[in-house]
Amino acid sequence: MKELDDNMRLTSQRQVIIEELEKVKSHPTANEIYDMVRKRLPRIGLGTVYRNLELLAGKGIIKKLEVGGEQKRFDGDTSPHYHIRCVECGRVEDIFIERPKGLEKSAASCCSYKILDHHVQFSGICSHCLPDA
Ligand SMILES: [Zn+2]
Ligand SMILES: [Zn+2]
Numbered sequence: 001m002k003e004l005d006d007n008m009r010l011t012s013q014r015q016v017i018i019e020e021l022e023k024v025k026s027h028p029t030a031n032e033i034y035d036m037v038r039k040r041l042p043r044i045g046l047g048t049v050y051r052n053l054e055l056l057a058g059k060g061i062i063k064k065l066e067v068g069g070e071q072k073r074f075d076g077d078t079s080p081h082y083h084i085r086c087v088e089c090g091r092v093e094d095i096f097i098e099r100p101k102g103l104e105k106s107a108a109s110c111c112s113y114k115i116l117d118h119h120v121q122f123s124g125i126c127s128h129c130l131p132d133a
Pocket of ligand 2: 082
């Protein structure tokens with residue numbers, strides 16, 4: 001019975017991490033996800049959260065973001081979209097604009113790689129950080 005409990009606990013930990021990540025649009029860091037998950041699973045460890053995030057990102061279930069900032073961020077939305085980062089407060093938001101169709105083709109024609117993906121990161125100052133006009 002003990003083994004079964006452990007298995008179920010593992011599965012539900014992973015499930016809770018996915019659920020919490022999908023709830024927010026803030027592209028949280030591992031530490032922020034840990035704080036969110038801990039409200040539901042008070043005994044979960046930071047290391048477990050880190051490991052599960054890496055594992056889920058490796059499987060493509062969640063996305064690890066390639067954005068500036070000193071900490072990795074995660075996204076529950078794996079659909080192709082761009083991000084913008086506020087240089088003042090560091091918040092990262094989604095930008096759903098059309099991805100230039102020729103871009104990956106042009107890149108492919110310049111090198112011998114098979115292009116899989118590309119990332120564009122915009123930076124700016126968010127409406128919260130802009131001084132009132
Ligand atoms: Zn800001
Ligand atoms: Zn996103």
